[in-house]
Amino acid sequence: MNHSVLALVPALPLLASFLLPLVPGAARRLVGPLTLLAVAFIGLNLWPLVQTEPMVLAVGDFAPPLGITFYADSVSALFVIAVALVTLVLWPWSGSDAGNLDRKQSLTLILAGACGGLAVSGDLFNVYVFYELAAVASFGLAAGARTAAAQIATFRYVVIGSLCSLLALLGITLIYVQTGTVNLAHLAQLAPLKLHNPLGLAAFFMILLGLGVKAELFLVNTWAPDVYATAEARVSGLLAGLVSKLALLAVVRLLVLIFPLPEARDALLLLGMLGILSGEFAAFRARDVKRMLAWSSIAQLGAAFVAFAIPGPAGLAAGLAVALHHLLVKPALFLLADRWGGSLAQITGAARNSPVSAGLFVLFILSMLGVPPLPGFWAKYLLLSGLAAQPEGLWWLAGAIILLTTVVEAVYLFRVIGALYGRDHTVTPKTQSATAVIGSGVFAAVLLAVAFSAPLLALPLNRMAVQMADSAAYIARVLPPVLPGVAP
């Protein structure tokens, strides 16, 4: 397979989004889904190839570190598949206005291209470009609901996003001034000498804040509840489920390759813990179902940050499990909350009219709480056992916080279940739309498949984590030593 297929992961969706408004007639509606299927096909072909040997592409045939490098290991391949398929499930199939539907489909394709780019990029500035691309596309999609509330929420999102992007750019500048390169492998090589100092750490924190906006990191996540509550359900699902994971992946690559320092891990751990606490308690207080889901999403991503802070492959495995589980659960919940948004009084007794959707809702909620044998249990188990294996102190505090907030989580999630199956309804709850039921049904099927094959999945998960943690192999693969046996 030509290595350039890696470049097609971002390039194909972008090409399709440029050409989409020009395609005539009914074929226009097929452009997006077919493109996403093609990207999924690339990802599926990539998966077996990169298991043993990650794939490297020097874009434009300019050898690293001069040109931009794309790097795909098994985690990248998995995320390429996830980006394509999740976007397909959350695809805007229909809309009231044809022109605006074109625009939404174009922006969704751009978002998929940017996320694919984030999954395979091996260049710090290129990561920034794709991150910005994802940001601009998601600003447009978030405001696409075209209500005043959505536009106000998006405005706040734009302000926070732009300010923090600027911080990330300053961080990249700091790194470039000190090292003279932006290639991740080259940076990993130079880091112990040039970046493991206060200035390097400051650069990492600035980039962490910048990328943290999309990853719903504590401090810079204040936009999330308003945007998720006002945007269309598909968009909330994409942002909370998919985009946040790709931003997280970029942060983790930096952490593993360039800044494997205790200070950087402590920052992730602390901000993650604060994210869990603030998210869970705010979700407990929230009276609006979508807002509650948004806050719980912040808490879940806090847990993912805590997991990735754990050193070594164990932390990466736990983090991947938490992140992938959230990727399956949250978009489906947002899809179901589209008709069941608002206060709990409005969905009281909804289970009577739509028992299937209510059943799905309960399934996702149980998995989020970590009820065995659902995947959420294994994710929490990996996270807690990873934390427990660390020396006491902050790590054990994080474990205690996760266990305690699970109780809070149970209270507010069971409140929703209670309402769904309640009897004393004052208003007739809305029935679910077909797209929401089908979309969340697909996620539920994957969730159940994972639940039944959980013992089989432990091995590939560990292999992915080990491959991702091996920064020496990353460097050697991108920048092969000039002479055999001589370190570069």
Place this chain on the structure above:
Amino acid sequence: MLTRYSALIFAAGLAFMLFVLFSGLPLGAPGMVVGQAVLDRAPAEVGAANIVTAVVLGYRGIDTMGELAILFAAATAIGLVLGRSRGSRHCPPAIQPGGFILRAGNDMLFPLLLVVGLYIILHGHLTPGGGFQGGVVLAAAFVLPVLARPTDMPSHAAMAWIEGLAGAAFILTGMAALAYDRAFLAPLLGTGEMGALVSAGTLPILYLAVGLKVGAELASLLLSLTEEGGD
């Protein structure tokens, strides 16, 4: 009281933090690691007299693809927010046509701006400038007539075609390298003689695509803003 000054306090804190950080950097001694290597190798590898272009379209070509997409996403998002169907034409009736001086000036400036814009784009691989700068000049050339004759707007459909095809041309040129078993966005057609108008392989084609896309994107963005202003 506190909320009124909080932005000021925040800005001061940020400025102090940045001052402390950047004062720790060695001033005037940039780490020319990759930069020096590119300076040494670009003339032979890419053949563009303007090294900046060699970096923008060669070494970091896929960043430029991303930037084009960012512009497209921004224009699409603004279209979505301001919301009118693509291809529809709408003339604000209340706007008066421009005066004689504006119209006469526009008639003289339009061809001049067109030539300057295209010159900057086509010489992007030789002299400072290129697709982004020339594209902005082109956009200005098409927005000026809107000021002079607001009732006679250029059509959105034509803009949409230029936008789409120019963006596609960039990516398809990149994909053409795959047919020669080269990597995505590898410059083709040889380097040529440095300094000649036809040199640096596919870079001028890429810059033409960038220029047209930037021009069409900015022009259609400004047009959708003027249209909304008439409501």
